[in-house]
Amino acid sequence: MAASKTMTMTEAVSLLAPGSRTLALGGNSIHRVPHAFVHRVAQRTDLRLHLVKTAGAYDIDVLCLAGIVEAVSAGFVGYETEFGLARHYRSAVESGRTEAREHACYTVIASLRAAAYGLPFLPVRALYNSDLPRARGFEWLDDPYGGTERFPAIPAIRPDLAVIHVQHADLHGNGVITGPKNEDLLMARAARHVVLTAEEIVDTDALPVPLDHVDIPSVLVDGVVHAPGGARPGSCAGSYDADADAIRAVQALSSAAELRDYLTAQGGPA
């Protein structure tokens, strides 16, 4: 029987060595995002993060407020209707502290696919008529078989770490996601290291699907953190809804110092 891969949140956060690191966060918008992990990362000051996600919200906003985000590769950064704009992200970008590497969500997927397939780039059938390729410096590929269509070559993004919040995991690192899976299966395949934060750690036999339908295979996983409530204040399908007051409380903060005080007061160790 393989060894257990359980680790503490502290150990998981320490997988990000100081300096410039590319971090992919699972989930979408405020749903099933590893926010407990994000809160702990936000208390560090020794990181310059490149965040990768199709559509981020609270996660990116918090880390921008913490002042440790060098760049964001995403298709969309903002809350939805109920919570409005990601103002910490916006001010980080508008002040020049953070580079917005704007993508279409599909080209984030192409970036991750390229990394998963061991390629430095992947063509994609998208971005026609858009100013994005020129603004982002994407090159175009000709069809070597004589077709007249051209394709933007999306550069690979290989996350140093992907952190994925799942409802169920076993000790070996098999993760099962209930509800929308977003780009998490792909992130796990693209990243150098993978950590699962899990609502519940259960015996392999007690996972909600047979092993041949597991979403994140243990082969790819470095660590499993038992993190009940680990997606709060966002939602987690089948477990809890979003906590609007807690989201608004963080939206209302206005400095990294305030954020760290707030997070410490919330009970997370510094």
Added chain:
Amino acid sequence: MAASKTMTMTEAVSLLAPGSRTLALGGNSIHRVPHAFVHRVAQRTDLRLHLVKTAGAYDIDVLCLAGIVEAVSAGFVGYETEFGLARHYRSAVESGRTEAREHACYTVIASLRAAAYGLPFLPVRALYNSDLPRARGFEWLDDPYGGTERFPAIPAIRPDLAVIHVQHADLHGNGVITGPKNEDLLMARAARHVVLTAEEIVDTDALPVPLDHVDIPSVLVDGVVHAPGGARPGSCAGSYDADADAIRAVQALSSAAELRDYLTAQGGPA
């Protein structure tokens, strides 16, 4: 509630209009292959098939014996240890009747990925030092971002039809595969049309996994055929093992006429 997509095997086989058609067959080697469908196709004489598969055996061998295979795109065509070579395939290729478009299994995957992604080709990090790219006429792509590595551009293969044998399907075309899934999830996404042949058709609620873990989503599926034993004489995980005598009986046949007589005698309508 969406309409039922159940159809008869006769209707499924007729989805292949006469002429040159590209057909992808699910499963691998002799395991979970839609052989009942293959047997019915082998009784037709109005097709020129291009077969697509990473590793085929009885399926490709039977259709080659039937004399209706124009080309085979595959990484491997042969039985394994127990049943030896695919002699009907081999003689079709050696006599020039059938073109062997040899691939690495991974480049079959790249061909299908290209089709699934709407692209005419996909680069792949493979085939270095091999004579295959030149023999197959694969072009090479430079890295437009200045890397020195080059990548073969694998042309897309878009099957006109993919036929996938599953243990469980519902009426709408959601398919669940028990055991190895091989390239079937990708085939379903790459093909223009998809048919499931199913050991059992059950209510959606009775599928062996929750709907958010279905392997073949109904969105992609044109028809569902109730086909208990539909992978015989191959195996079907959880249902039956391979029938060695029946495989050897077909290996021993030596003409299309013998094959059609044999299949008719087996009880399949002509």
Added chain:
Amino acid sequence: MSTETRDVPREIRIVADAMAVEMARILANSRNAFHGLASPLPAVAIALARSVHNPQLEYLNIAGGVNIAPGSLTVSTCSPAFLAGSESFFSLTDIFDLCARGELDTAFLGGVQVDRRGHINNSVIGPFATPKVKLPGGAGSAAIVPMARHTIVWRTRHDARSIVERCDFVTAAGSVREVVTPLGVLRMEEGELRVAGWFAHASLEEIREHTGFPIRTCDDAGPIAPPGEGELAALDAVDPQGVRYSEF
């Protein structure tokens, strides 16, 4: 009208209902329709179309839901609620690939700015590298708009700052056909947006006044038929919580 929606001001109800109904009518001939996040009006419009105007319409959403049961829509349109009663599971990645294969029929996308040529901007106001205002980004639009057969843009405001002669930046362009606003519907004709119709609560003059370029009218332009009794009843049935009002 449900308890939840009783407090919504009448003028918002009229505008949101008219927009949802008109967006549903536009779907009458679509084979499939998709919406992403932050899309309450499209979610309601698709549910309404499936109830009234086009029961065969295949409904795909960002959460992976397929033909989800109406009645459980939430303000967050990428929440797990968007799998409730789903007939299958078809992920966002699958939808993008489907679109790249040319098989997505109708997509709903927002546009912070929309210009005369039907181009949309969700990226920046000001220079891309040093934006004056960083907008949230186009999400899927730069991939979907050029490849879908038909894109419907909706906006909950119609003003000269957002419906403009020329976008500061083109996030996406290609298949935009209609732009639905609180005042009416603009439609692409001969390469430019023109007025196709105006709601009963608005007028052609009002649209012209609030549009940032001299806008022409389509030959068949005219007042849009107000929501019928049946449409309004179905609207309340598919959206009892009044999710459609949340964008205002």
Added chain:
Amino acid sequence: MSTETRDVPREIRIVADAMAVEMARILANSRNAFHGLASPLPAVAIALARSVHNPQLEYLNIAGGVNIAPGSLTVSTCSPAFLAGSESFFSLTDIFDLCARGELDTAFLGGVQVDRRGHINNSVIGPFATPKVKLPGGAGSAAIVPMARHTIVWRTRHDARSIVERCDFVTAAGSVREVVTPLGVLRMEEGELRVAGWFAHASLEEIREHTGFPIRTCDDAGPIAPPGEGELAALDAVDPQGVRYSEF
């Protein structure tokens, strides 16, 4: 020895056991190992290595199995049996991608022809377009051999027609390190295959005689230690059905 294996001729048992044990020993320092279809000897060798030589070895197979339980191996090495007792599910596509990322350590691949340079041919004898003999194809080899850290080729015959100066066609080349045959082990050194060792039942002379080119010996070449008592007991435990004999 199980009932199933009692009828296997002694000379086959000796050769197959020696090959399986030596292949397992070669895995002593591997992080992970993969085999595809038609690979009974590699399947047994990996199971043996995990039992004796390298318990940490991660075992991946074409069926998607991860560290499957030994004892249920079948002659078809892509059968559903290759998921029995699996710790996870990691598909063939995942394995190819892992290999393309440079993360596959050791792969077992067959070669109908192997040449002096360590190139393998599984494609054709004669011209590619009009083959005299169409071979089954290289399966994953043209993708895996150039990208894996280390490929072990095994053959159940050692003769001058298949271990040749130059292959008719190069299906795959790159990371071949050892070629294990019924006579012993050849190893790549200074760009060519040389004799690394010979089994107790064979000799250096025999290898030279049955090789299709004048083969040199490695500096450390010598007789290969016969399977130990513990190795043989473990071999019977992981392969009670004698799957390893099926290739002969």
